[in-house]
Amino acid sequence: MAASGIKPGVPVILRELEPSSPFFKHGQSLRVTGRLQSYQAETGIAEMSDGNVILKIDTRHLSDLIFSAGSLYQFIGELVIGFNTQDVLLQARVGRMVDGLDLNLYQQSLHLSRKLESYISNTSRSKKNLG
Missing domain, CATH: 2.40.50.140 (Nucleic acid-binding proteins)
Incomplete structure (x- = not known):
């Protein structure tokens, strides 16, 4: 594809x-x-x-x-x-x-989603550096 x-x-x-x-x-x-x-x-x-x-x-x-x-x-x-x-x-x-759509709630969820993605990315990098 x-x-x-x-x-x-x-x-x-x-x-x-x-x-x-x-x-x-x-x-x-x-x-x-x-x-x-x-x-x-x-x-x-x-x-x-x-x-x-x-x-x-x-x-x-x-x-x-x-x-x-x-x-x-x-x-x-x-x-x-x-x-x-x-x-x-x-x-x-x-x-x-x-x-x-509750625009304030949408913006809060976007902020939290980015925070989670950053955490996952940093955790993944840390594991690669240890391995």
């Missing part, structure tokens, strides 16, 4: 998308969640936010998704960073409405 060129979207919190973040790379495949602030049908550009952080989402490749300002959405796609690091958007390939 041939390997696919599509990478899984790494779950990130919008506040983590700053130039110093390891997730802030052109072409990085991400999964972002936030509240829809606006949607322009003519351009297919949506703006989502989490707190005071806003991210533009290019939704032109999505179909059958109804946009409703104020609702929670989750998108998976690739990060596109322009010459100016302020020009950032996510080229979405998958999107869904996730109203009903």
Whole structure:
């Protein structure tokens, strides 16, 4: 079976998308969640936010998704960073409405999941060094 060129979207919190973040790379495949602030049908550009952080989402490749300002959405796609690091958007390939999701609980579970992955990785490295 041939390997696919599509990478899984790494779950990130919008506040983590700053130039110093390891997730802030052109072409990085991400999964972002936030509240829809606006949607322009003519351009297919949506703006989502989490707190005071806003991210533009290019939704032109999505179909059958109804946009409703104020609702929670989750998108998976690739990060596109322009010459100016302020020009950032996510080229979405998958999107869904996730109203009903407790965003604070989701973010806590993401933090705990990363902590567990780090622990497992460190434990695995320690065992290799002992063996």
